[in-house]
Amino acid sequence: MRNLATTGVALAVLLLCPAAGSATGLATCESGPQSGWQSQDALTKHLLKLGWREVRRMKVDGNCYEVYGMNENNRPTEAYFHPVTLQHIMTTQR
């Protein structure tokens, strides 16, 4: 029963730990301090100019902007952009 208790506590700790993590490791940008970044609004405008139909959600992941929206073909799209240059890094289509 002692074994069971140890296993249980270890499992509980293991389960709780990853909840704190945030970076997915899918993409990384060398983008320096956030003070030098372009705003999320600037990226939204840039993407709409490129033909995106809609920008719905933006997060920071691996020091990149992670954008959810509908692309130029009105397809659901998740893509990463460099916050300083607004350069396209990668796309994960759902």
Added chain:
Amino acid sequence: MQGIKVWDLLVRVLHWSLLATIVGAWLTRDGGDIRHVQFGYAALAIVAVRFIWGFIGSRHARFVDFVRSPSATFAYLKAVIAHREPRHVGHNPLGGWMILLLLATVAGICLTGWLYTTDAYWGVAWVGELHEALTDLLIVLVALHVIGVVFTSIRQKENLVKAMVTGTKQSTEHATTGGLSNQEPLSNQER
């Protein structure tokens, strides 16, 4: 000491396969992995079958066997603190509420996840944030569930994890058989 059948085969298969789909979905959560969606559909199907089984399943699988009123649940908690809680062959009142919470939370995660796959709700912040918040809640609930199982195993000197694998528990004269009868020792102690 004789074994008594408590958890039917379907309850056990659903329990461990739900765990597998949750772990699978957690591991495939990033980067639009199609398996994440598949694990989600599987989890939702498991929760749906378990819900139906909660009405037509074997004795201890049914909600009526383990869902107790808040006052009875609180009385059980007080009994636990006082080291005089009765043994429940099926779920005890606290465990019963945990089952409901776990099933409802998994269902909520699956539904918000599915919503996120539709064109209309793709990338809509509140859907994604709710999906993630419910997942954080599930992690806390699972941890509490495991702690509760370990705690009760030690208190009752019976490996409850093993019972969820084999389906059988030891039969002792202290055992209340669950169902309506297990309310009696509780209400006696309340007085």
